[in-house]
Amino acid sequence: MDTMQEMQEWVESLERRARTRLGNGRVADYIPALAQRRADQFGIALCTNNGDVYCAGEAQESFSIQSIAKALLLTLALRVHGDTLWTRVGRNPSGMPFNSLTQLEVEGGKPRNPFINAGAIAVTDRLVSAFATPSKHLRDVARRLSANPTIHIDERVQASEWRHRDRNAAMAYLMKAFGHLDNDVDAVLQAYFSCCALSMSCVDLARAFNFLAAGGYARPLGEQFIAPDLSRRINSLLFTCGMYDAAGDFAYRAGLPAKSGVGGGIIAIVPGCFSVCAWSPALDECGNSVAAQYVLELLADDMGHGAGALLTTAPASGVAPWWPRPPSSRASR
Numbered sequence: 005m006d007t008m009q010e011m012q013e014w015v016e017s018l019e020r021r022a023r024t025r026l027g028n029g030r031v032a033d034y035i036p037a038l039a040q041r042r043a044d045q046f047g048i049a050l051c052t053n054n055g056d057v058y059c060a061g062e063a064q065e066s067f068s069i070q071s072i073a074k075a076l077l078l079t080l081a082l083r084v085h086g087d088t089l090w091t092r093v094g095r096n097p098s099g100m101p102f103n104s105l106t107q108l109e110v111e112g113g114k115p116r117n118p119f120i121n122a123g124a125i126a127v128t129d130r131l132v133s134a135f136a137t138p139s140k141h142l143r144d145v146a147r148r149l150s151a152n153p154t155i156h157i158d159e160r161v162q163a164s165e166w167r168h169r170d171r172n173a174a175m176a177y178l179m180k181a182f183g184h185l186d187n188d189v190d191a192v193l194q195a196y197f198s199c200c201a202l203s204m205s206c207v208d209l210a211r212a213f214n215f216l217a218a219g220g221y222a223r224p225l226g227e228q229f230i231a232p233d234l235s236r237r238i239n240s241l242l243f244t245c246g247m248y249d250a251a252g253d254f255a256y257r258a259g260l261p262a263k264s265g266v267g268g269g270i271i272a273i274v275p276g277c278f279s280v281c282a283w284s285p286a287l288d289e290c291g292n293s294v295a296a297q298y299v300l301e302l303l304a305d306d307m308g309h310g311a312g313a314l315l316t317t318a319p320a321s322g323v324a325p326w327w328p329r330p331p332s333s334r335a336s337r
């Protein structure tokens with residue numbers, strides 16, 4: 005059996021095993037347009053640093069990327085503003101729900117990290133200062149990184165978020181009052197919601213985030229998208245802050261830098277090897293997809309490595325240094 009076939013069979017076996025968790029959790033309904041998804045949908049796509057894509061289930065189905073956009077927003081803002089961005093947002097886990105107002109009030113309007121809502125809104129403010137239409141810029145970057153020119157912003161989701169914006173608006177006004185937002189609150193919120201409303205598939209997302217597995221090199225662009233040290237730093241933030249206030253639990257279970265969204269998607273990075281996106285709309289109480297978390301845990305387990313080993317021993321690019329155990333020797337879970 006050749007290695008590509010073996011790889012494809014591995015991804016299919018991950019999908020089969022993860023299906024046992026479908027039906028657990030609840031589809032997000034606080035943004036009404038998201039509530040229309042079936043809880044039992046599931047897809048997974050893996051993009052190696054060689055550019056090969058392996059997928060299973062509904063990997064080509066587009067869904068609302070929601071907070072996964074925060075990882076791209078951060079990348080673009082760091083490209084434009086460099087380390088001055090950190091005067092507006094911190095780099096530590098929040099330990100509080102992603103839409104908490106309490107912390108913001110207590111800590112002088114500076115969000116704990118770029119992956120909670122307040123932090124992403126502060127990052128979006130920096131992009132509103134830099135680009136005429138930040139959401140179109142982000143969409144275009146997503147299109148180029150995914151090599152998919154059809155990626156679009158779902159206006160129904162965007163409008164739904166705008167109508168139910170009260171809590172995000174409260175955070176934005178609080179930051180504005182503390183002098184941590186330069187632009188008009190409505191303009192920043194519109195841009196933020198548009199970015200969260202990007203519609204992409206597991207395949208699109210695995211391709212788009214591969215630069216974080218490849219030391220900042222974006223194969224579809226044929227260029228170094230961000231510097232290797234920045235790629236490492238973004239992965240560190242994903243590892244410590246990317247899974248809402250369950251980041252520690254997920255690090256313990258799967259040990260991978262990852263970002264989830266309330267649309268049910270999770271992107272995860274195996275530095276030096278591949279990027280992977282799993283999607284299933286039913287969420288746990290922290291807002292993370294139950295089945296997508298589980299499949300990433302299975303994946304990490306199959307690889308037979310802890311995250312520490314992966315993060316320190318993986319080569320900068322090329323063929324994965326690991327190989328999954330053959331399906332026959334895997335314990336069923």
Ligand code: GLU
Pocket residue numbers: 069070071072102121165172197200264265266267291
């Ligand atoms: N756009 C969503 C919000 O601001 C993002 C939620 C998420 O995926 O965490 O509430």
